[in-house]
Amino acid sequence: MPRLTESQRxxxxxxxxxxxxxxxxxxxxxxxxxxxxxxxxxxxxxLQSLYDxxxxxxxxxxxxxxxxxxxxxxxxxTWALDALASGISPCQRLELLALARALSxxxxxxxxxxxxxxxxSLPARASRGARPSAR
Amino acid sequence: MGSRPxxxxxxxxxxxxxxxxxxxxxxxxxxxxxxxxxxxxxxxxCAAAFAPDLILLDMMMPGGKDGMYTLKALRExxxxxxxxxxxxxxxxQPSDVVRYKDLDSLALIRKPFEPTALVDTIxxxxxxxxxxxx
Numbered sequence: 001m002p003r004l005t006e007s008q009r010x011x012x013x014x015x016x017x018x019x020x021x022x023x024x025x026x027x028x029x030x031x032x033x034x035x036x037x038x039x040x041x042x043x044x045x046x047l048q049s050l051y052d053x054x055x056x057x058x059x060x061x062x063x064x065x066x067x068x069x070x071x072x073x074x075x076x077x078t079w080a081l082d083a084l085a086s087g088i089s090p091c092q093r094l095e096l097l098a099l100a101r102a103l104s105x106x107x108x109x110x111x112x113x114x115x116x117x118x119x120x121s122l123p124a125r126a127s128r129g130a131r132p133s134a135r
Numbered sequence: 136m137g138s139r140p141x142x143x144x145x146x147x148x149x150x151x152x153x154x155x156x157x158x159x160x161x162x163x164x165x166x167x168x169x170x171x172x173x174x175x176x177x178x179x180x181c182a183a184a185f186a187p188d189l190i191l192l193d194m195m196m197p198g199g200k201d202g203m204y205t206l207k208a209l210r211e212x213x214x215x216x217x218x219x220x221x222x223x224x225x226x227x228q229p230s231d232v233v234r235y236k237d238l239d240s241l242a243l244i245r246k247p248f249e250p251t252a253l254v255d256t257i258x259x260x261x262x263x264x265x266x267x268x269x
Contacts, residue, residue: 055195
């Protein structure tokens with residue numbers, strides 16, 4: 001890694017903090033997209049919307065150093081790509097919930113908080129009392 | 136063209152978070168003049184006036200106007216008809232690499248990238264390009 005000046009390091013850290021402060025909103029948005037996908041019959045347009053959100057998160061989180069979140073988002077992105085290509089089987093529906101939960105766990109581990117959608121679809125492992133209802 | 140120092144970079148990246156850190160890194164750390172565009176249309180609009188030395192182009196952009204579309208359009212503009220291009224992409228399947236090799240680009244930088252290494256990476260690519268051009 002190139003040597004950075006104090007000023008450059010501070011600039012990067014400031015951007016990283018700013019990005020981190022926006023992560024909970026990004027994750028809530030994704031949780032909402034998962035909720036919509038579940039609630040509206042797994043429609044392709046909603047799946048595409050979820051994919052777009054996840055794709056962006058997977059890329060940007062890694063660039064800003066949130067590698068755990070990026071990895072969890074990348075797993076979800078792979079799921080969404082497969083689902084876009086082949087459709088969503090009942091098994092994949094359950095898999096989505098597990099992957100979304102893993103993303104929430106990664107968020108909690110990074111200190112950016114857990115994520116809860118309208119249907120509470122992304123509970124962190126520590127608060128699994130209210131499990132999501134798989135459809 | 137290769138003997139020219141690298142000064143002006145046209146960055147085409149639709150993700151605002153990645154665009155921000157990339158612009159800051161190239162501008163503040165690398166000392167380059169950066170024109171950031173969020174879409175193919177923005178890039179096409181500002182390409183002629185900005186006249187970049189190098190184009191940094193995200194390949195995956197929404198709305199049917201992706202990197203392929205953008206590059207084709209930029210090649211129609213005299214000021215960017217032969218401007219060297221570095222592709223940014225998260226997609227590096229073998230089939231994508233084959234497609235991208237046909238695009239006459241200098242290099243492909245895989246996303247996500249490490250922002251602190253970006254200036255050295257781009258300067259290295261530019262140096263090799265300059266050496267080959269002469």
